[in-house]
Amino acid sequence: MHGLRKTLLILILFMSFLFALFYIDGDFWSKTSPRIISFASFSSCQRNQIPDFPKPNIGPFRNGNSTPCICQNTAPANQYVPKDELDNLQKRRAEEFRQHQIRSGKENDVLILAPANTPLQYPLRGFRVTPMNKTLIPGLALQTQKRAVYKVSLRVQKGVLSVLNVQEGEKVDGQNEKHLSISSNSLQQLNELLSRLTYTSTIYHIKTEDLAYFTFENHKVIFPIEIRRLSVPVLFDPGKDVNSQVTVLVKTFLRYKELKVLINSIRWNYPKIKIIVADDSLIPEKVVGDNIEHYIMPPAQGWFAGRNLAVSQVTTKYFLWLDDDMVFLNETHIESFVNIMEAVPELDLGGMPKPVVHAPVH
Numbered sequence: 053m054h055g056l057r058k059t060l061l062i063l064i065l066f067m068s069f070l071f072a073l074f075y076i077d078g079d080f081w082s083k084t085s086p087r088i089i090s091f092a093s094f095s096s097c098q099r100n101q102i103p104d105f106p107k108p109n110i111g112p113f114r115n116g117n118s119t120p121c122i123c124q125n126t127a128p129a130n131q132y133v134p135k136d137e138l139d140n141l142q143k144r145r146a147e148e149f150r151q152h153q154i155r156s157g158k159e160n161d162v163l164i165l166a167p168a169n170t171p172l173q174y175p176l177r178g179f180r181v182t183p184m185n186k187t188l189i190p191g192l193a194l195q196t197q198k199r200a201v202y203k204v205s206l207r208v209q210k211g212v213l214s215v216l217n218v219q220e221g222e223k224v225d226g227q228n229e230k231h232l233s234i235s236s237n238s239l240q241q242l243n244e245l246l247s248r249l250t251y252t253s254t255i256y257h258i259k260t261e262d263l264a265y266f267t268f269e270n271h272k273v274i275f276p277i278e279i280r281r282l283s284v285p286v287l288f289d290p291g292k293d294v295n296s297q298v299t300v301l302v303k304t305f306l307r308y309k310e311l312k313v314l315i316n317s318i319r320w321n322y323p324k325i326k327i328i329v330a331d332d333s334l335i336p337e338k339v340v341g342d343n344i345e346h347y348i349m350p351p352a353q354g355w356f357a358g359r360n361l362a363v364s365q366v367t368t369k370y371f372l373w374l375d376d377d378m379v380f381l382n383e384t385h386i387e388s389f390v391n392i393m394e395a396v397p398e399l400d401l402g403g404m405p406k407p408v409v410h411a412p413v414h
Contacts, residue, residue: 144289163190202239204246204267206249214249259279263275299328300322300327311339314378
């Protein structure tokens with residue numbers, strides 16, 4: 053009987069607890085559910101408040117910071133070229149420049165911008181300046197949510213920074229110094245100032261690099277600045293046929309009989325091609341013929357000295373190097389080399405096995 057009362061009491065207490073929990077939890081969920089919904093609504097609201105920034109074109113762009121060319125009182129080239137040959141000459145020159153761009157890696161010389169994932173936008177690669185020449189830094193921008201004040205800073209090591217045409221009320225600290233900061237209560241005005249930011253190297257060096265540190269609050273990025281004095285490309289008129297594209301070079305020493313056999317074999321298929329002979333024989337003999345240049349050197353100067361002399365006289369795009377005991381065969385076609393070199397501008401050297409005379413083309 054005592055055990056039954058005890059069990060009944062526990063059952064009553066348990067039911068009372070459930071009854072109370074029902075009212076308490078109902079009130080709890082009725083209060084917390086709106087809070088959860090409100091938080092979700094708040095998150096959605098926050099997402100809706102984020103401005104829809106325009107997605108910029110990040111490149112690649114052609115690098116526009118080339119060295120300016122100032123020509124004074126120079127006559128146009130077409131005054132010295134017959135009109136009926138001018139179009140073909142310009143086409144050949146354009147093709148030669150295209151191949152020069154490939155050989156020198158300039159076809160990939162492009163400017164690429166990093167979009168504002170951080171929220172800083174900056175030139176990722178391809179920003180090049182000439183030494184000690186003020187140049188606008190392209191692509192700098194800040195994209196972020198609304199703030200009372202926006203402030204960015206930049207720091208370099210081998211040059212100075214400045215903003216062009218700073219007006220009254222525009223806040224720029226560190227003009228013409230290595231460290232510069234810009235602040236504004238308008239994001240649009242800040243980006244306008246960044247668009248006028250320039251870099252000037254302070255040490256003359258024909259090829260070096262600087263690093264720019266771009267900072268906003270706790271965001272920091274680093275981008276390279278290439279400092280280079282650009283050189284004028286040396287372009288050759290590739291001409292109309294192999295005779296105007298290739299010069300044959302020969303170094304000879306006491307082997308005039310073999311040299312004459314070689315020249316005769318060349319002339320069989322290439323009667324107009326230029327032949328340059330570097331001769332350091334002890335007792336020189338005359339080497340004559342159409343379009344042959346014979347350079348007599350001091351005796352026994354060696355193969356390398358003769359090669360350097362012969363190469364120094366080349367005015368064509370390519371040259372074919374031969375030993376004086378080689379012979380051209382019917383299967384020897386210099387045009388094959390030229391076609392390959394023209395098709396693949398990155399090549400600097402070509403060679404051919406027997407029986408096509410194992411001579412390198414440079």
